[in-house]
Amino acid sequence: MQLSHNSNEYIWYMNVHVIISTHNGAYWIEKCINSVLNSSIDVHINIIDNVSTDQTVDLIQSKFPEVYLVRNEIDMGFAKSNNILLRKAIEEGADYVFLLNQDAWVEKDTIEGLIKILLQNNQYGIVSPVHINGAGTALDFNFSTYCRENRCPGFLSDLYLKKIKEVYDLYFVNAALWLVSRECLLRIGLFDPMFTVYGEDVDYTNRSRAKGFKIGLAPYLRGYHDREKRPPSVKHNRLIAIIRQICILKDLNRNFYKELFTYTVNFIKNLFMYLIRGKFDSLGAELKGGGHIFSSLKKIRRARRICRKDGAYIQICSNNKKSIKQLADMEIN
Missing domain, CATH: 3.90.550.10 (Spore Coat Polysaccharide Biosynthesis Protein SpsA; Chain A)
Known part of the structure; x- marks a missing residue:
């Protein structure tokens, strides 16, 4: 240098x-x-x-x-x-x-x-x-x-x-x-x-x-x-997926409502796919993950407002x- x-x-x-x-x-x-x-x-x-x-x-x-x-x-x-x-x-x-x-x-x-x-x-x-x-x-x-x-x-x-x-x-x-x-x-x-x-x-x-x-x-x-x-466990991968989605929704470089709409559409699609294919374990995990994300929306929006300030x-x-x-x-x- x-x-x-x-x-x-x-x-x-x-x-x-x-x-x-x-x-x-x-x-x-x-x-x-x-x-x-x-x-x-x-x-x-x-x-x-x-x-x-x-x-x-x-x-x-x-x-x-x-x-x-x-x-x-x-x-x-x-x-x-x-x-x-x-x-x-x-x-x-x-x-x-x-x-x-x-x-x-x-x-x-x-x-x-x-x-x-x-x-x-x-x-x-x-x-x-x-x-x-x-x-x-x-x-x-x-x-x-x-x-x-x-x-x-x-x-x-x-x-x-x-x-x-x-x-x-x-x-x-x-x-x-x-x-x-x-x-x-x-x-x-x-x-x-x-x-x-x-x-x-x-x-x-x-x-x-x-x-x-x-x-x-x-x-x-x-x-x-x-x-x-180490090979990640299924539980670990599901946790990371939830956190990744929260990071996307909280990202000030992205439009919150657009990302929320995209996630909601994909969430519903995944539920139907798991239900039709009889993958009930995956269906339950998807419901649990979605429940965590949707219940966190108020907290995410509040955090976005806080983080806009210096x-x-x-x-x-x-x-x-x-x-x-x-x-x-x-x-x-």
């Missing part, structure tokens, strides 16, 4: 917060934290634990006393947990926030390199490195699907022809390794707490695009995500009068 002398000096004054949400992450957490501590720039490491029952908390407290740790009394999930520390980062003047999964880690220059890219390309709100699998032998499987031509134009061709640029427009990348600028965070706000499992990062990238921010892939930089590819869900406490525990209580309630 071609970097100016001034940008190299300026980066040392950046206030960078790394945020990690943990739950039974003892297997990875030392490698995760050590990789951040070994970064080429100084960062503030903030961890929020969701009632781990393994050695995660003990390892953090005994081996990494410099880490800021919040212990939840209940499992709040990814979105709400991260929101607590995102608010903290905003209140403490963070210039950039790096979201890192407990089962992920970075190379020495990853975070610094991502910051340099955002400094020189301020049209991007989120930028991510290439996601390698835990063994370091291949791309993370899910990440490889994000790099298709219709999702990341030009990247595969440039990779083959060896004319790679420093950053590419990316339609979506999961939040395992995200650098988010302060400007993006203040405009977009926090994760939508309506997402309890999956979907919050899809929703956040949709909201970012709606407010004019690009999502970037930094091909010269690496992060590692140690999640084994700084959705931030609710910064004036003069820092509320503690992190009180912020956690706000999320729970």
Whole structure:
């Protein structure tokens, strides 16, 4: 990457917060934290634990006393947990926030390199490195699907022809390794707490695009995500289908009523198809999924209204009068 002398000096004054949400992450957490501590720039490491029952908390407290740790009394999930520390980062003047999964880690220059890219390309709100699998032998499987031509134009061709640029427009990348600028965070706000499992990062990238921010892939930089590819269960696929549809209905880049009409028509067609073919298990699952989506419409419309405004869900406490525990209580309630 071609970097100016001034940008190299300026980066040392950046206030960078790394945020990690943990739950039974003892297997990875030392490698995760050590990789951040070994970064080429100084960062503030903030961890929020969701009632781990393994050695995660003990390892953090005994081996990494410099880490800021919040212990939840209940499992709040990814979105709400991260929101607590995102608010903290905003209140403490963070210039950039790096979201890192407990089962992920970075190379020495990853975070610094991502910051340099955002400094020189301020049209991007989120930028991510290439996601390698835990063994370091291949791309993370899910990440490889994000790099298709219709999702990341030009990247595969440039990779083959060896004319790679420093950053590419990316339609979506999961939040395992995200650098988010302060400007993006203040405009977009926090994760939508309506997402309890999956979907919050899809929703956040949709909201970012709606407010004019690009999502970037930094091909010269690496992060590692140690999640084994497992055959998804039928139950998991049905859950993902429901969440995907909620993300579509909530997407500010789409017309809510048009998408609702399309979904309703397809829903009725599927019911008749399963009924005629005698697939009663699928019929029941379709009814259950449709019931969840239709019962969520009021919540989805409300969330769309909230997310049209800048700084959705931030609710910064004036003069820092509320503690992190009180912020956690706000999320729970």
